Amino acid sequence: MRQVIIKIPKGNQDKIFQAISKYEGKNTFHFSSDEKEVYFTYLPNEKVNNFLKKIDELEEPEIVLIPRGVVTLYPPASEAPHQATDVQIKSSLEIYLGGIQSVGSLFGLVAYSFVAGIIVWIGLFTTTTYLLVAAMLVAPFAGPAMNAALGTAAGKMGLLKSSLGRYGVAIGTGIIASILMSLFFPLNTLTPLMEEVSQVSKFAIFLPLVSGLAGAINICQSERDSLVSGAAVGILVAASLAPPVGLIGIGIYMGDWQVVFSSFxxxxxxxxxxxxxxxxVFYFYGKVTPNGIRFINGKKRAGIITTAIVVLAIGSMMFWQFKQPPFYLKASLNTELTDELNSQLKKLDTSIAILNKSVSFTNTKYKNTPVAIFKSTVMKKDPNISDSQLKTEIINHLKENMEYEIDNLYEVYQIDVVRE
Known part of the structure; x- marks a missing residue:
């Protein structure tokens, strides 16, 4: 329930009470003066937008919407538990206005982006994972991303353009911060965490889809209905954005364009x-539509065209990603190739015991071909065979039998043999 206060010229009392009754207003009371009347009422969230549209038909209404949940109790008393647990999503008007209010100042956006860029750089440089999480907390990327989606759903190109502009400012500021840190504390090589973060998996599209879904649902739900805090959802959105921003700055400084392009x-x-x-989510769940919000009057065509462009862009990027393995599939190919390495080593279990195995890609090429390093530590079971002979047998077996769907891959084998 939301509290709504209306101030309106005298002579509209019957129309106001009819509208309140139609839209299920409760616990209504009003005051009168010589020229104006003030009404206090409590409306279900989903009725607020249509109620205010109805009030707009009257002359010169002044409206206050309190964007906080209210527990409204009314007869019969036995229904109080149901009345208190009747939790609904926010009205489309409140969702839209809440998004606009969350924009904040440009100074704050730049400052937090700069701080997040520094924290990401330190985390990548020192290989400290929790600093990446700290950067996700600080990074102000979720707000512009959500507001851009609100602009598309409502068909408001102005909001979409301004949100994309703020998003670009935030990303650019984070990159600049990373470049400056690299200048002050020069880097000569990528740390293991940098190489790991720079790699893209074939599941890369799922994280932003889940992040957008969770972020939009959190904005649409009322505070008593949301099981997850807004800060936690903000981290989820920033998790997919903060580390690549820092890597772009590092890649530009080092001239490593493979890192720059993969992060971009x-x-x-x-x-x-x-x-x-x-x-x-905003369009179908939150009912934020071009004609569904009081005073918005967005253009449905703009929303359709923007959404179509986004879908085509995602499709094109996914096609490009899978068309050029392993460049934008390394993070998932590591696991798949490790599984294949393990299955081939198991075929030699009569002569060796597998202690560990792994496959990793380098960010450098050999003869213009991506390099994958196949590592394994094994314990030999036959003491009569020499270490070098066993290594040769294992490597030859792997070269002849390893199967994967990548043609342009240079294989490097690192086999360590230990004794009992």
Whole structure:
């Protein structure tokens, strides 16, 4: 329930009470003066937008909407538990206005983005994972992403453009912060965490889709209905954006364009995925539509065209991703190739015991071909065979029998043999 206060010229009392009754207002009372009347009423969330549209038909209404949940109790008393647990999503008007209110100042956006860029850089440099989480808490990427989706759902190109502009400012500021840190504390090589974060998996599209879904649902739900805090959802959105932003700055400084391009690819894919999922939630769940919100009057065509462009862009990027393995599939190919390595080593279980195994890609090429390093530590069961002979047998077996769907891959084998 939301509290709504209306101030309106005298002579509209019957119309006001009819509208309140039609839209299920409760616990209504009003005051009168010589020229104006003030009404206090409590409306279900889903009725607020249509109620205010009805009030707009009257002359010069002044309205106050309190965007906080209210527990409204009314006869019969036995229904009080049901009345208190009747939790609904926010009205489309409140969702839209709440998104606009969350924009904040440009100074705050730049400052937090700069701080997040520094924290990401330190986390990547020191290989400290919890600092990446801290950067996700600070990074102000969720707000512009959600507001851009609101603009598309409502058909308001102005909001969409301004949100994308703020998103670009936030990303650019984070990149600049990372470049400055690299200048002050020069880097000569990528740390293991940098290489790990720079790699893209074939499941990369799912994180932004889930992030956009969760972020939009959190915005649509009322505070008593939301099981997850807004800060937690903000981290989920920033999780897909903060680390690549820092990596772009590091890649530019080092001249490692493979890192720059893979990180830029992830940022664009994340934005498109978040935008698509959030737009659909706002439109179908939150009822934020071009003609569904009081005073908005958005253009439905603008929303359709923008959504179509986003879908085509996602499709094109996914096609490009799978058309050029392993460049934008390394994070998932690591696991798949490790599984294949394990299955081939098990075929030699009569002569070896597998202690560990792994496959990793490098960010450098050999003869213009991506390099994958196949590592394994094994314990030999036959003491009569030499270590070098066993290594040769294992490597030859792997070269002849390893099966995967990548043609342009240079294999490097690192087999360590230990004794009992």
């Amino acid at each position: 690819y992830r940022i664009v894919l994340q934005l498109l995925g978040i935008h698509l999922a959030a737009t659909l």
